[in-house]
Amino acid sequence: MHIEQHMQCLVGDGIGQYRLDDNFKIPKCRPGTILCKVRAVALNPVDAKMADYSANPGALGGNDFAGDVVEVGEQVTNGIKVDDRVFAMVFGLNPSDKSSGAFGEYALATADLACKIPDWLSYEEASSMGISIGTAGAALFQMLLQLPLPGLEDRENRMKDQNCHVLVSGGATATGTIAIQLLKWAGFVPIATCSPANADLVRSRGAEKTFDYHSPGCGAEIRSWTNNSLAYVLDCISSASTMTMCYEAIGSSGGRYVALDPFPTAVQYTRRDVKADWLMVYTLFGDPVKLAGAYGRPQIPENREFAASLFSLAQRLIDNRMLKNHPIYNRPGKLQDLVQGIEELRMGRVTAQKLVYTLV
Structure with missing residues (x-):
């Protein structure tokens, strides 16, 4: 050519x-x-x-x-x-x-x-x-879960002890729907926040449960539904309000929170038991x-x-x-x-x- x-x-x-x-x-x-x-x-x-x-x-x-x-x-x-x-x-x-x-x-x-x-x-x-795969993959496996990339061949054996919930805040975003699919395929149980209008889309990609982020009690609802055990959150919206909601959702034992943009330290330091970080995808x-x-x-x-x-x-x-x-x-x-x-x-x-x- x-x-x-x-x-x-x-x-x-x-x-x-x-x-x-x-x-x-x-x-x-x-x-x-x-x-x-x-x-x-x-x-x-x-x-x-x-x-x-x-x-x-x-x-x-x-x-x-x-x-x-x-x-x-x-x-x-x-x-x-x-x-x-x-x-x-x-x-x-x-x-x-x-x-x-x-x-x-x-x-x-x-x-x-x-x-x-x-x-x-x-x-x-x-x-x-393209960029959704790069963002979701790096945020989940490098930063949030800190696990090697799973392989295709030994799916049942490799994740037997990882049947745990991971919250995707902004599940109806492009990165969110890819992240949900990767989590589901890797043996985790994805849950997500989204508007009620987008709940069917998010569930079709593999989310076990969706929560309406408009609800003022959304974080508490997630914490209750996960029996105070949620430890992993990917925040695809990455605003002060979604970070606050995610922190409210994480169980009392703490956990990890990964955003896609810098976050306010005023929210970050409300919980010392949560390790927070954010992804600069261009490092890939x-x-x-x-x-x-x-x-x-x-x-x-x-x-x-x-x-x-x-x-x-x-x-x-x-x-x-x-x-x-x-x-x-x-x-x-x-x-x-x-x-x-x-x-x-x-x-x-x-x-x-x-x-x-x-x-x-």
Whole structure:
């Protein structure tokens, strides 16, 4: 396939802004990477947050895409080849590499953080999965449960003593529905908070019980239902109010709480028996994360190793129809149309669906 030298894409343009770039240089394959023709992109709340707090003008935006492989770099060992349909997680608005995002006609992806798309998944459905898999997998297995990634082969034997409850706060989010499925498959008993309107979706992904987060007694209800034994919480909403609710739900013996954003210490220190942490998902690429303040991270090579294992596991689960995508709201459009979708995310107008654009 002939590849042009330049492409159209959406890049950061100051605080809270994106702009269309008609002459962005197409990135070249490096060892361990694949270059893809983008067919569909999915939007995430981080696309708005990064633009608001770390815009990185001129850097390619976007974190989730699906497309066709047009070039494979050296040292790609997971079997991905030219013409494969793939989805991948990438690092949009990356201050260290302005060409690493998804919002372009082409995208350069780390092969270890990509999966082949089976025939039963569309580009649009697959585009919704990458960063949710990375986020849910790292938050659960690296941070919250602190367990090795489970394997497929010895499922019954490996988790006999782990038939315990794990709360997913925000179970109807894209990360929440993936997390619930991973927990269920790994032998845990997922429970979740969500609105009553989304309870059927959350239960369909494997939650044993759902709780209405609107209820002022939600935390106490969870604590009672779990017989004061809840010890693990993943908070996909990560606000002061959800953290307070989660702390109320955790049993009197304490436990672990993992959020997806920094949390208020005023809530954290209300319980010294709860160990709290939050995930910076971009460490999965194995490079330093050069973002300002608390968001910056040094290079963590073991996180890259974990990510490779996680996406290999995800590939096997997807191939066996054991991992479903989050519901999508699909729109055909051009790259400049993504700006409106990002604003809708910023305003909280997209719930229980992932906004996906088929690029035309």
